[in-house]
Amino acid sequence: MTHQIDRRRFIQGTAAGGLVAATMNTPLIRGAYAADPLSVVDWGPPWIENTKQIGAAWGKSPITWTLHSGGAASILPKIKASWPNPPYDLIDVWSPVFNSMIREGWAETVTLENCPNMKNIPEGFISKDENGNWKNIPRGSSGIFFTYVPENCPIEINTIEDLLNPKLKGQILWPNPTLNTNLQVIALATARGGDQFNMEPGWEFLEELARSGNIGRVSANTSDVITSLETGETSITFVDQGTLGGIKGAKLRHLTKTHESMKTFMFVSGWVVMSSSKNKDLAFDLANYSITKENMELYYQGTGEVPVHVEAQHAIEHLRFSPEEVDKFVVVPDWDHLGTELDGWNKRFEKDIVQLL
Numbered sequence: 001m002t003h004q005i006d007r008r009r010f011i012q013g014t015a016a017g018g019l020v021a022a023t024m025n026t027p028l029i030r031g032a033y034a035a036d037p038l039s040v041v042d043w044g045p046p047w048i049e050n051t052k053q054i055g056a057a058w059g060k061s062p063i064t065w066t067l068h069s070g071g072a073a074s075i076l077p078k079i080k081a082s083w084p085n086p087p088y089d090l091i092d093v094w095s096p097v098f099n100s101m102i103r104e105g106w107a108e109t110v111t112l113e114n115c116p117n118m119k120n121i122p123e124g125f126i127s128k129d130e131n132g133n134w135k136n137i138p139r140g141s142s143g144i145f146f147t148y149v150p151e152n153c154p155i156e157i158n159t160i161e162d163l164l165n166p167k168l169k170g171q172i173l174w175p176n177p178t179l180n181t182n183l184q185v186i187a188l189a190t191a192r193g194g195d196q197f198n199m200e201p202g203w204e205f206l207e208e209l210a211r212s213g214n215i216g217r218v219s220a221n222t223s224d225v226i227t228s229l230e231t232g233e234t235s236i237t238f239v240d241q242g243t244l245g246g247i248k249g250a251k252l253r254h255l256t257k258t259h260e261s262m263k264t265f266m267f268v269s270g271w272v273v274m275s276s277s278k279n280k281d282l283a284f285d286l287a288n289y290s291i292t293k294e295n296m297e298l299y300y301q302g303t304g305e306v307p308v309h310v311e312a313q314h315a316i317e318h319l320r321f322s323p324e325e326v327d328k329f330v331v332v333p334d335w336d337h338l339g340t341e342l343d344g345w346n347k348r349f350e351k352d353i354v355q356l357l
Contacts, residue, residue, distance in 0.1 A: 037063055054286075071181070139269055140269045143330075173215075210353050256329060
């Protein structure tokens with residue numbers, strides 16, 4: 001589908017990140033503001049702190065904040081249940097949820113008129129509908145990958161098979177399928193000759209991990225990840241770069257370019273303005289303000305995601321891939337496929353894996 005970000009477009013997008021473009025700050029609000037506060041949905045720390053900081057500096061409307069309860073996909077049934085009047089104007093989500101919202105008709109079309117700072121974002125990062133209309137406002141490009149705390153880990157981790165080492169009893173923090181859209185099991189499958197369309201090698205690998213006793217905890221949200229790694233409860237996990245921005249008390253080694261069996265799954269995060277919103281002008285104005293060069297750099301500093309503004313600076317070397325490294329270490333998933341499979345994967349995790357933990 002036209003809104004799918006493939007490997008070629010990912011490379012083009014990251015390459016375009018080094019180009020120079022002019023920043024636009026055109027005022028957007030053309031009419032009177034709605035009486036109700038702007039309703040914004042974001043993840044917990046560190047995203048919410050960053051967005052609140054930007055929202056306070058923007059200052060054009062009161063904002064009502066809602067946190068995602070777990071993975072961003074959890075917002076989808078809430079929208080569906082309250083449609084056509086969901087209580088949200090602007091929602092921060094990521095690649096697979098963009099696609100779901102586009103399919104449902106929930107994402108308002110984005111143009112340079114209602115969001116002029118989009119001029120500074122490579123088009124390869126932008127999700128589109130079947131007619132090529134822009135449907136999201138990207139903020140960050142990031143990856144999901146294995147990482148660990150060497151100080152607390154009994155062994156050095158180099159390959160994915162190291163996860164089965166008996167010295168790692170209780171050391172692995174394993175995400176439930178809703179987190180990362182189950183990319184963690186796809187990572188296991190890919191390491192053993194499968195992929196997102198052939199998951200059996202991954203489920204077999206995960207059963208081995210569960211039986212080994214090496215999984216010490218299952219994470220359900222970003223707070224679980226931050227707390228478990230910082231306290232030393234566990235030392236290894238599979239997680240997105242943004243969540244790691246909230247980890248201050250542990251030094252991590254990221255396994256993004258260590259071995260071909262350790263893949264990094266790339267995605268984009270950012271805003272959707274709800275097609276049902278009665279505050280569209282305000283929602284677009286805040287979203288546009290959030291993607292200036294300066295605010296993109298604040299976003300990177302706060303969340304650890306790679307900013308998508310072409311002039312914004314960052315120093316996330318473990319997510320800076322050459323074309324050769326992309327071929328070796330990077331996977332850009334078929335997010336549409338993942339979205340259709342997630343419910344079944346959740347059920348299989350509960351049926352076949354949870355009982356082994």
